[in-house]
Amino acid sequence: MSDKSDLEEIRKDDKYSILLPTYNEVENLPIIIWLIVKYLNECYIDFEIIVIDDGSPDGTLEMAKQLQMLYGKEKIVLRPREKKLGLGTAYLHGIKHATGNYIIIMDADLSHHPKFIPEMIRKQQKDDYDIVTGTRYAGDGGVYGWDFKRKLISCGANFLTQFLLRPGVSDLTGSFRLYKKDVLEKLTQSCVSKGYVFQMEMMVRARQFGFTIGEVPISFVDRVYGESKLGGSEIYQFAKGLLYLFFTSLYKRKTD
Template identity: 75%
Template structure:
């Protein structure tokens, strides 16, 4: 079946997913999130790379990432550290510059985004030929765990305001769990 991006069968075989993992003090979470990513990509058979963008974490996150690179291979775990904390948005831009995949997945390294949903993102994207698939905390299987009341209120409030002002039709504009072309 052909679509606007060429033959779907050929594209599917050559598709590669670059997962961007910005980190700052994620020493404890990084091994688990990487293991889960490797597990779900391995089970699904999709080609991938994980790009760790550490912003000078003082807790040794980069050293853990280096160990993970030795375990899983430099072709699967790419380290693109920065000397200091420069922010999430610029971390994503930095990661995109180093991505070799034709799709990019952005997600948090703090385990707030479960990698088990990535194969569902990919299938949804393929079914609809979408340029963007976004996870949501506020519909279906989504949710927030481990957040205090203040963080929940800020997230809900920001999403409410954007719904009223912009009427985008998306249920979670403040989340950062997305697959994009």
């Protein structure tokens, strides 16, 4: 918890749109929204939460409607879609309806704690970064709740991406980030990947465009409710996407 002096450092004339893509998060959604409201209200931050539900069959959208009645339509903005169409298109869909000049993306499954949002905002304001990304692999960041096998896969994947792509950030596959709105618009329009590879490509493209990136150590906690959406097909898509980014980046370096 930040002390009062830390809270006073945050500039109050900006607005933050928090994009929450959801699929089967009926149990997690009320908790994550309560935490976002709690930590951002304590800092007197102007914000809105845009829930982008992709046709969840578990009642996530109905829960979001109840939360909208509780917190108000100016705080909880519902922009559902009929089916799963990919993470990248979810962000593009959310950006269209965002009224903030900064965009925060995060997972709705409680793996990303909203207490880190004020730290990310301070980091961005201090050095005027185009992007601030949460990192599990620097400073006092870490991963909690994973077994040894999953930690090994995660660390191995991050090491491989660092070796092949050299992105200049310590956590290339993370999905807890703050963007200037125009920067996120440009990146999402330039990316071709979908799913989990999308986050990785975003950082690669950001470096190619020359955007500045800051990092804030975060604690990543495995989901409490619901099932992980990471499976064999996602691992295959990751490997395929990594090779694509490697060869396209190599080609760009040769032609620059």
